[in-house]
Amino acid sequence: MTAFDPAATRTGYGAIDIVVNVFTPEAFAEGRIPTDGRFREQVRTKESDRRGVSIEDYLRKMDRAGIERSFLIAVRCGDLRVKGSVEIPYEWVRDICAKYPDRFSGLAGIDPTRGIKGLKELDVAIKEYGFVGGHLYPHWFSEAPDSAIYYPYYARCAELGVPIMMQVGHCLVYQQDRRLPSVGRPITLDKVAIHFPELAIIGIHLGYPWTDEMISCCTKHPNVYMAGDAYAPKHWPPQAVHYANTYGQDKFLFGTDWSVIDPERAMNEMMDLDFRPEPLKKILRNNAIRLFNLPDAPA
Numbered sequence: 256m257t258a259f260d261p262a263a264t265r266t267g268y269g270a271i272d273i274v275v276n277v278f279t280p281e282a283f284a285e286g287r288i289p290t291d292g293r294f295r296e297q298v299r300t301k302e303s304d305r306r307g308v309s310i311e312d313y314l315r316k317m318d319r320a321g322i323e324r325s326f327l328i329a330v331r332c333g334d335l336r337v338k339g340s341v342e343i344p345y346e347w348v349r350d351i352c353a354k355y356p357d358r359f360s361g362l363a364g365i366d367p368t369r370g371i372k373g374l375k376e377l378d379v380a381i382k383e384y385g386f387v388g389g390h391l392y393p394h395w396f397s398e399a400p401d402s403a404i405y406y407p408y409y410a411r412c413a414e415l416g417v418p419i420m421m422q423v424g425h426c427l428v429y430q431q432d433r434r435l436p437s438v439g440r441p442i443t444l445d446k447v448a449i450h451f452p453e454l455a456i457i458g459i460h461l462g463y464p465w466t467d468e469m470i471s472c473c474t475k476h477p478n479v480y481m482a483g484d485a486y487a488p489k490h491w492p493p494q495a496v497h498y499a500n501t502y503g504q505d506k507f508l509f510g511t512d513w514s515v516i517d518p519e520r521a522m523n524e525m526m527d528l529d530f531r532p533e534p535l536k537k538i539l540r541n542n543a544i545r546l547f548n549l550p551d552a553p554a
Contacts, residue, residue: 258357259323261321261323263321265321265526266536268536268540269322269323269324270320270321270509271323271324271325271326271539272317272513272521273326273457273482273484273509273543274326274459274484274485274512274513275510275511275513276514277330277347279308279309279310280309281307283307286341287341287343288341289333289430290429291431292305293431294427294428294430295514298427298515308514310351310354310355313325313513314355316518316519319519320518320521321522324357324358324360325358325359325513326359326388326510326547327360328343328364328390329342329343329344329347329348329349329362330343330364330390330392331364332364334366339430345361345379345384345386348384349380349385349386352385360547361380361384361385363376363380363381363386363390364389364391364392365390365405367405368396368404373408374408374411377411377412377415378411381415386417388417388419388420389408389412389417389418391408392421393405393421393422394422397436399443400438400439400444400447401443401444401447410451413451413453413454417547418454418456418457418480418546419455419456419457420457420458420459421439421457421458423441423443423458423462424439424460424462424465425439425464426439440465441458441462444479448475448476448478448479449476453478454478455546456476457479457480457482457546458479458480459484459485460484460486460512461481461482461484461485461486461491461492461495462481463486466492466494467494470494473498473503474502474503480542480546481507481508482510483499483508484516485512485516486516487516487521487524488521488525495507496528496530499538500528500530501534504534505537508542509538509543525539
């Protein structure tokens with residue numbers, strides 16, 4: 256695999272995708288994919304990609320899209336004692352990042368039902384494996400982001416000095432025989448931001464359909480951010496594009512939620528949104544470098 260060449264991109268620099276799932280044939284073979292065929296059909300995953308894409312082939316997608324680095328989620332989707340819950344082991348993501356350290360960084364999935372054991376695993380992921388943040392799917396646990404069940408994990412992320420991202424907005428039907436509640440209203444981040452002012456909190460998935468609510472939380476709290484992922488950029492609500500291109504340019508990050516959105520499509524559509532050059536670079540790269548404390552952090 257050749258090194259990434261930012262000069263070969265339309266932007267002249269490599270983008271950073273902060274939300275990427277391990278969607279490989281190996282994950283399928285072990286039953287670790289939380290979505291079913293109907294979901295993949297609904298979000299229009301390419302037919303050729305619906306049973307997984309190898310990491311090497313995904314790197315080629317990144318190269319064609321102009322994405323230099325992706326954050327891979329060691330996802331934890333629900334209590335493993337409940338049918339339909341799955342996880343990607345931290346060690347899987349650790350090994351991928353070790354093989355391609357210039358292209359991938361890890362995110363530690365949070366399962367609050369694991370208690371102290373989960374906190375110790377989070378410590379290992381950040382301190383030993385080099386993961387750059389936490390990741391939470393509240394709807395898999397049927398508890399809103401401001402539920403006390405998550406507070407030990409918020410405190411630990413703050414103590415470790417890493418951000419936590421979580422899905423806000425409604426959730427789709429990932430499995431036909433297990434329907435999850437949409438517990439992630441963006442306003443539920445309000446109390447969390449007050450209780451943990453040291454913690455950087457990123458609401459992913461645009462907070463849709465409550466995007467205005469997500470923007471208002473970002474505007475109110477200096478430690479709340481949002482990401483445009485899981486929805487193709489051409490479908491981003493106009494107010495989200497305006498926010499990212501103007502007064503919210505320091506509070507907005509880019510992601511795909513692959514395999515939901517193909518990175519090549521996402522980057523092509525980003526170029527069609529008429530962002531000004533400076534906000535675009537912040538959204539695609541600099542905000543992620545700064546928030547996740549990557550080595551080449553901008554001043």
